[in-house]
Amino acid sequence: MSRLTKLLGCVGALLFSGLAVAYADPSTKIALVPGGPHPYFASWAQAGADAKKDFNLGAADYKVPEQWQLADQNNLLESLVTQGYNGFLLFPGDPVGSVSTVQELTDSGAPVIALAGCLKDPSTASFCFGTDVYRSAYLGTQHLIAGMAGTKKRILHVTGFLVDPNTQLRINAVNQAAKEGGATVAETIADIDAPGPAEEKINAYLAAHANDIDGIISTAWVPSVVSANALRRIGTKRIKMVAIDHDKAVLQGVKDGYLLGTMLQNPYGQGYIGSYAIDKLRNGCKVNASAPWTKNALTARFIDSGTVFAGPEQVDNYLQSMQAITKTIFASFAKTYLICSK
Amino acid sequence: MHPPSLQIMDISMPSDGPAAASLDASDTTLTPSPRVRRVRFYLTNEFGLVLLIIIFGAAFTFAVPRFLSHFNLFILGRTAAENIVIGFAMMVVVVTGGLDLSVGAIGVCAAMGGGWLMQVAGLPWPLAVIGGLLLGAALGFVNGWAVVRSGLHSFIITLASMSIFFGVMIFITRAQAFRSIPLSFASFAHIRYFGFISPLLLLAVVIMLALVYLYRLTALGREMLAAGARASAAELSGVRVKRVIILCHMLAGLLAGVAGLMLVARNDAAIPSMAGQLGQDWLLPAFLGPVLGGTLLSGGFVSPLGTLLGSFLLTLLTNGLLLLQIGQFWVEAVLGLLLLVAVLLDQARRSFIARRRMI
Incomplete structure (x- = not known):
């Protein structure tokens, strides 16, 4: 633990x-x-x-x-x-x-x-x-869109198991917030709330399409960790990201400026x-x-x-x-x- | 090498496999003595399984105070019924010396087909069930046809068809479950006779009796066994082996469909993930039941009663390990070990019988 x-x-x-x-x-x-x-x-x-x-x-x-x-x-x-x-x-x-x-x-x-x-x-x-996963994903996407000001606002959404009753709600919420905020969801990668598929699919996507997105919203634990690590590895802060939950890699990513923040549950x-x-x-x-x-x-x-958003100022407390x-x-x-x- | 006619004749004997089946029942000079018969009975898989069920049942009753509660007996019977039918689905292909890795995928496809007919097409549930079963049999036909046309081992064909069937099903349904299942159908999985007997368990017993009838009393059943024991010999004696293999795969698809629809009733929904990714969750129970029950992986011998008892033992152990709270992450490991031990013990038993010239 x-x-x-x-x-x-x-x-x-x-x-x-x-x-x-x-x-x-x-x-x-x-x-x-x-x-x-x-x-x-x-x-x-x-x-x-x-x-x-x-x-x-x-x-x-x-x-x-x-x-x-x-x-x-x-x-x-x-x-x-x-x-x-x-x-x-x-x-x-x-x-x-x-x-x-x-x-x-x-x-x-x-x-x-x-x-x-x-x-x-x-x-x-x-x-x-x-x-309230809809609200959490919706607010998280709003924070992301605010952080992507001045860009084309193209979003990659990484999320959890399709059998999880919450996943579809999260997808709907991100799409709605993007629509309202003038952003586009370039891709939704679902069913990756496990280390193997998350590593494979997120890294493959970023390798091929990193230049085609301006932000990442993650609405599941493992994709948050994998995406945070990937951004750190790439070394870019151009792609903005809002994660979910409180894994150590996510919190450190927020502190170091690789992530805008995380939606805590x-x-x-x-x-x-x-x-x-x-x-x-x-x-x-x-x-x-x-x-x-x-x-x-x-x-x-x-x-x-x-649910609450934790940015660099809030992440310690x-x-x-x-x-x-x-x-x-x-x-x-x-x-x-x-x-x-x- | 035994004459094919004897293979076919002896498969109806309550024997220990094809070796025993090689005897001509009319050969009185080789009729075993009462003592040998008794020892042979004690060495049968069925006797061993009954003994193990009694031993483990008594141990769990002693270790878990509520093991014999009506609730647990009902759950045990219902889960066993599903495992038994899954075991039968594999058994009817193993009898030809083949394998069907796609039983789980076919079961889920049949279940989803039945669910679609109930929810979307609005058919009465008996017709939807028939439709689901026909879909299962049709997918089994595809397997059987591909096996006989390609000449490849069914392991390869069904490994491929497992992914194809499951993938197509996911594509068509978009991984969405069918959740408007009529209560009158779903209630089959929830009714309790005398407080603890599931109708699904009774259905499994009826299927076992039907399979016993098929293999012991029908020409088709004997042809299936003959084709599994030695296909070339069966061919020479007039058995249309390719047709028989296709029929075995169709029967496997039908039985997988029964198991899938049982799960639909159990969950009140047809869910794509109900047998795991690609239906792989069914593979261990599918193999364990027949192997524990004495069905030869090389084909030619079958024991529906043994498969029923083997699947029941498997369910009993799973249930007991969970109740003892030592099983959650160990159940799969223990069941895998059980499969290995069962195969080795069966081999040792056959060697013992052969050495003592009890055949």
Whole structure:
């Protein structure tokens, strides 16, 4: 686990330890299950560990499917039910394909929250809690376009797995922001949120077309890292770039001026607050149907876990920015989104 | 070398492979004694698999308190059903001495075809299912035709067709899933008889019985076995080997289609990635079931019951390892090891039988 993640975890734990111990239930066993191995989700492990301690839960364990395959995730989820887990924070392997599995989980009495990615309505998940990826990609592209002033504003968009429910939203957002900002998306390279394909496709594109673009927007973790490294290797600051997430290579690239900035997400806050919400739902609280839910392309019950742009000036203290967002969401979460009888 | 007629005659015997099948059942001078028969029974794959299933089942029951819960038994049965049918799809080609690396790609194509017929064409689901199965059989025909026309090993042909079928499917569907699957169809994967029996498992058993009937009681089944045991000899005895090989590949495509549609019901959606990239996620279960069950990779001998038991054992181990929480990154490694051990043990068993002159 990265030092950043640990630091974030420790600070988060200190921040929230005094806020919520009420209604803690040691019989609550929560599994935080991503779609597959990916650095974005690493913070969930620390978030679960902190939530277990702070809310006196029986368990809040990070369980990773072996591969990014729906079948692997389904098998893992089914085995976790048998192991006695009774609450799930789940990044859906497929927005529709996971609905039937979630139905089986909730039928077994375990509440489910879709975390970091949503299920397509209707589903038995309580709600979806994650980054408003459309907004994040849209704002990131706006920052990029602002940084490309005086150029032809030709953009390369590098993004994640096509099976990821968020990818199409990100593509739409970048296209929309480009259209509004007078820029053109010269190319969208998708399905490259893994080191092998990302290295191959991004480097090949830059080798052949570096002169045909003025900026890069990355809306997935691995393409951000690969693109940041490629720009550093080429040694050019002509091509502007806005990345996503907080990998060390990205943060250093921002500091050194190879990147304009990065759009930060809040995976720690997702895991921490999500665990808290699952415990509440297991102990008599209901979802507040009239809460101020946000709608997106998949669901009508979405909560934004926060996103913020970090440029060279903000990159050193971005943790505080995300913690502030997490603290704000947490402070009013139960009151806003849940109805609790006690 | 055995006369081809004997090969065909003996394939219906409950034997240990082509070596055993070389005996003429009417040859009373070589009829094994009751003791030898008993030992041979204990050395069959099926007996060994039942024993392993009992041992591992008992171990997991002891180690995981909720292993025998209705939920887990249902999940176990449903997943086993999918693996069993995937294993059958490979088995019916292996019986000819061939391989079908494209079972996953065909299964996904059939599933996507069925999904398209349900969602876009708006056909009632029984017709859509038939359409999906026909697509699977048609793709199997392409494989079989290419194998007999080119004379190349099916390994090469199906390695190529795996990419072609999957690539064309992705191009046509634009990698978009079909998600409006009728509830009446999807419910097959979610119904629980007596709280823990999946209808899909019953379907797998029915398919096994049909395959037993095919190989034991029909001329076509015997021709398939004869063509796999020694194609040239079968040809001499009047078997149209090329036609038989094409039919085997069509049957494999049909069964892969059944497995694909089972997954559609399981997921309530036809998803291009449901068998992994190029359908490769099916390859290990496709090989493990038949090999554990005693089907010879060189062809000529088949055991549908063994494949069913082998696939069930595979599913049991996967389930148990996951429940023991030691499996998440090790399950694939353990299953690969199991495949290797199964092949070596089978070889040792055959050597033992041959050395003791039990055939």
